[in-house]
Amino acid sequence: MTWIIQMRDLLRVNKPVEIDAQLELKDASKMRQEILQVSPLQVKLQASGSQGIATVEGEGAAELEVQCSRCLDTYKSELRFPILERFRQPTSESEASEEDEDIHELESDQIDLRPYVEEAFWLALPFVYVCREDCQGLCQVCGTNRNERDCGCSQDRIDPRLAALQDFFKE
Structure with a gap:
């Protein structure tokens, strides 16, 4: 054509x-x-x-x-x-x-x-x-496909440059 x-x-x-x-x-x-x-x-x-x-x-x-x-x-x-x-x-x-x-x-x-x-x-x-x-994508820590199973890794990653601020809002 x-x-x-x-x-x-x-x-x-x-x-x-x-x-x-x-x-x-x-x-x-x-x-x-x-x-x-x-x-x-x-x-x-x-x-x-x-x-x-x-x-x-x-x-x-x-x-x-x-x-x-x-x-x-x-x-x-x-x-x-x-x-x-x-x-x-x-x-x-x-x-x-x-x-x-x-x-x-x-x-x-x-x-x-x-x-x-x-x-x-x-x-x-x-x-x-x-x-x-x-x-859910891939786990950023271990690479497991989170749609298939939960890997148990902590998803709370704190940037080391901002670690000093993590307790800022706690009373």
Whole structure:
């Protein structure tokens, strides 16, 4: 499947173009170390044109195998993300209105959608992956996964630089 559409054809035809395809991401695990594996992105887009502007909108989805940021367990997560991009041919006007800031100016008649789909994927990723809301993580003293068992280590660690203040509020 080619990810390139022709701007001229899109503006000339009053019928939207449907795109339903897969996109293979390469080196996703090199970009984010907690991502172990990514299935091909399932992408459904609709491209239409009017008044010199091409609009591409739709949704992408992928299944990821990730590592929890707290306990380091591996789990599967599904990611769904919206895609909305607008394009136009370069205009002679040097000033662009604020409304036009989100419109990409094309250098040619072709629109390569691949980088825009990839960007939408990367921007939709959460900052950290947590296997579940109440994940206890690893014990900072012994390294035991506290979701599986209680290690009995004291979690009250006092910074030695502040140890003199520990009795400050006691009467």
